[in-house]
Amino acid sequence: MKFNLKLGDKNLEVDINDLTEQANGSVMVRYGDTLVLTTACMSEEDRENLGFFPLTVEYQEKYYAAGKIKGARYTRREGKPSDEAILNARLIDRPIRPLFPKNLKREVQVISTVLAWDEENDPDVLSLLASSLALSISDIPFGGPIGAVRVSKKDGKFVINAGYQDRTNHNEMDIVFVGVERNGDILVNMIEGGFREVGEEEVLKAFDFAKKDIKRLVDFQKDIQEKVGKKKLELPSNSDKDLEAKIAKFLKKGDLEKAFFEKDKKQEALKRIKKELINYIKKEYKEEGEKIRLAEDIFEEELNRLFHENIIKYDKRPDGRKLDELRKISCEVGLIPRAHGAGLFCRGITKALSVLTLGAPGDQQLIESMETAGQKRFMHHYNFPPYSSGEVGPLRGPGRREIGHGMLAEKALKPLIPDFEKFPYTIRIVTEILSSNGSTSMASVSSSSLALQDAGVPLARPAAGIAVGLAASEGLKDWKVLTDIQGPEDHHGDMDFKVAGTSEGITAIQMDVKIAGINKEIMKEVLERAKKARLEILATMKKTIAGPRLNLSPYAPRIMILQINPDKIREVIGPGGKVINEIIAQTGVQIDIEDSGQVFITAEKEESGQKALSWIKSIVREVAVGEIFEGKVKRILEFGAFVEILPGQEGLIHISKLSKKRVRRVEDVVNIGDTVSVKVISIDNQGRINLELIK
Numbered sequence: 001m002k003f004n005l006k007l008g009d010k011n012l013e014v015d016i017n018d019l020t021e022q023a024n025g026s027v028m029v030r031y032g033d034t035l036v037l038t039t040a041c042m043s044e045e046d047r048e049n050l051g052f053f054p055l056t057v058e059y060q061e062k063y064y065a066a067g068k069i070k071g072a073r074y075t076r077r078e079g080k081p082s083d084e085a086i087l088n089a090r091l092i093d094r095p096i097r098p099l100f101p102k103n104l105k106r107e108v109q110v111i112s113t114v115l116a117w118d119e120e121n122d123p124d125v126l127s128l129l130a131s132s133l134a135l136s137i138s139d140i141p142f143g144g145p146i147g148a149v150r151v152s153k154k155d156g157k158f159v160i161n162a163g164y165q166d167r168t169n170h171n172e173m174d175i176v177f178v179g180v181e182r183n184g185d186i187l188v189n190m191i192e193g194g195f196r197e198v199g200e201e202e203v204l205k206a207f208d209f210a211k212k213d214i215k216r217l218v219d220f221q222k223d224i225q226e227k228v229g230k231k232k233l234e235l236p237s238n239s240d241k242d243l244e245a246k247i248a249k250f251l252k253k254g255d256l257e258k259a260f261f262e263k264d265k266k267q268e269a270l271k272r273i274k275k276e277l278i279n280y281i282k283k284e285y286k287e288e289g290e291k292i293r294l295a296e297d298i299f300e301e302e303l304n305r306l307f308h309e310n311i312i313k314y315d316k317r318p319d320g321r322k323l324d325e326l327r328k329i330s331c332e333v334g335l336i337p338r339a340h341g342a343g344l345f346c347r348g349i350t351k352a353l354s355v356l357t358l359g360a361p362g363d364q365q366l367i368e369s370m371e372t373a374g375q376k377r378f379m380h381h382y383n384f385p386p387y388s389s390g391e392v393g394p395l396r397g398p399g400r401r402e403i404g405h406g407m408l409a410e411k412a413l414k415p416l417i418p419d420f421e422k423f424p425y426t427i428r429i430v431t432e433i434l435s436s437n438g439s440t441s442m443a444s445v446s447s448s449s450l451a452l453q454d455a456g457v458p459l460a461r462p463a464a465g466i467a468v469g470l471a472a473s474e475g476l477k478d479w480k481v482l483t484d485i486q487g488p489e490d491h492h493g494d495m496d497f498k499v500a501g502t503s504e505g506i507t508a509i510q511m512d513v514k515i516a517g518i519n520k521e522i523m524k525e526v527l528e529r530a531k532k533a534r535l536e537i538l539a540t541m542k543k544t545i546a547g548p549r550l551n552l553s554p555y556a557p558r559i560m561i562l563q564i565n566p567d568k569i570r571e572v573i574g575p576g577g578k579v580i581n582e583i584i585a586q587t588g589v590q591i592d593i594e595d596s597g598q599v600f601i602t603a604e605k606e607e608s609g610q611k612a613l614s615w616i617k618s619i620v621r622e623v624a625v626g627e628i629f630e631g632k633v634k635r636i637l638e639f640g641a642f643v644e645i646l647p648g649q650e651g652l653i654h655i656s657k658l659s660k661k662r663v664r665r666v667e668d669v670v671n672i673g674d675t676v677s678v679k680v681i682s683i684d685n686q687g688r689i690n691l692e693l694i695k
Helices: 083-099 123-137 164-168 200-228 241-254 256-260 268-285 290-314 400-416 440-455 487-492 520-544 566-573 575-587 606-620
Strands: 002-007 010-015 025-031 034-046 055-060 106-116 146-154 157-160 173-182 185-198 329-333 341-347 350-359 365-368 373-376 378-383 426-435 464-472 479-483 495-501 506-513 558-563 590-593 598-603 628-637 640-646 649-654 675-683 689-694
Touching: 002 200, 025 123, 034 123, 055 083, 055 123, 083 106, 083 123, 083 146, 083 173, 083 185, 083 400, 083 506, 106 123, 123 146, 123 173, 123 200, 146 164, 146 185, 146 200, 157 200, 173 200, 185 200, 185 400, 185 495, 200 506, 200 520, 241 268, 241 290, 256 268, 256 290, 268 290, 290 464, 290 479, 290 487, 329 440, 329 520, 341 440, 350 440, 378 400, 378 440, 400 426, 400 440, 400 495, 400 506, 426 440, 440 464, 440 495, 440 520, 464 487, 464 520, 479 520, 495 520, 558 606, 566 575, 566 590, 566 606, 575 590, 575 606, 598 606, 628 649, 640 675, 640 689, 649 675
Parallel strands: 055 106, 378 426, 649 689
Antiparallel strands: 002 010, 010 025, 025 034, 034 106, 146 157, 146 173, 173 185, 185 506, 329 341, 341 350, 350 426, 365 373, 464 479, 464 495, 495 506, 558 598, 590 598, 628 640, 628 675, 640 649, 675 689
């Protein structure tokens, strides 16, 4: 069965078929010639005592979708997911996760597979819509459907779901809004966007523009669900009145509220009360199974109630701050010996250390995925070691969270990085989270800005980031916004709204919620609060370092640029790379040559770079008739001798030009290895140089 909806300037086509009939829900969604298959499956048994909802979301890029054969040379198949695929999986996971019932304990898996890609329409938002629809028509309990659109702005006009070219060429914003309908209104439950320093009002206008299409997509899915949807699984009630009464009585004795609002970063008193509660339940019921799990859930619900009640009614935060008050901020630069640039940013006990490395143009990251193949000259990598949260754990490669946080900071900084023509370095920043208590991704934006300035990168402006939270009552009847949320507020609060930018505007936004969503009024206040906090943070950073250093670190490489005639490139490279490899071996530099004839010489030491530069200049130098050179005889043939007059450039002394007298054999006058004085007498139309011997 097929359904169609006009969205933007294209047709959105949904195909419900039985190709994956064993899945709980399955759809194929097409936009242009981009086609996505999404399935939703649920286990038959509950998973108990996990402490979290067992949802997994996968996004699969298939090379055949783009008509390409890629992958490792000896396997030629898809390997581990690319960073882009991981980010797309997170894009799907974040808005659907809060819409599952709290008492659903079964494993749920959503898989989106890109079957076809038309090089114009991005499969990411399409996969998000397909995931919502697959869940909606399945028997899996789900609080959707959700609508999702990408909004771009070019030449002052908003565009829905723009193609790749329109999104990348001079685009002011690229933002995804995801919304859900509640009581006839569209609430936002996820935002992901990058901007070129836009104002807060522009973000709100973009949402107004997107809202009507989000509503159309929600209604479209509801209509499909009504026609082909399965009956939802009925979930058993977790209510246990006797247990709830005993826990309530126990907690009154333990002074839970006082423990919750104690200014102790490890919340030792809270942990003690919880442990005593579990021991009490074990003693009362003589078991360690279902009752213990329910007791832990009730304990968490009581903490959530205390958190919301104190914030909404009394403006009382766990650490005693005002609702719009930042934690204490401190900054430091240049603290790592021999680093090209380093910045430390501390907000409360959240501490982020960013270390910057400058490299040659040839050090750029090579990217190969289903959608893209190219190079990347600015990279930000984020690490969250177990010690940052005071825990013990294995050290593995970056997980989805690390990749997501690293890319968010990269997105925030990228519009501020100087163009390659102005600063031709490859830039890599690594942020190590030393201590975590909320909003480490935003701390990494600030620490990375400090590192960029410390390194002398001519940054347009520094950026800073802040996370804003929310405490809301049922149905958003009452709510309060919290500036600079920390651990307990992130855990018990209803929203994590991250905003990064400069003094001139926003460069990145990422919003997630634990409730259905937020309205425009809340979004407006969040953006205002975030701007106020951002400017305050930037003022503190400016006291540490006012702007980019005028000189690069003495340990940073130096890049020298030379423009040569493109026709001379082959002479610099030489047969089989002989010439360029000799220069590199003799000087220790790195050489990158563009097709335009631009030569980039990257050297650890100034003198090495100058030596390589002079060498290449000699190779590409245009020889003029009448010039005299001292050269070495390289080859001897019957008709004359070839003399190297400049590195890589040879000229021919014809046998008749070796002497005014008749010469019978070339070896009678010169031999290989001789240094001789020669004069350029002519250059033919093929660039061949003719010489005569000077005695």
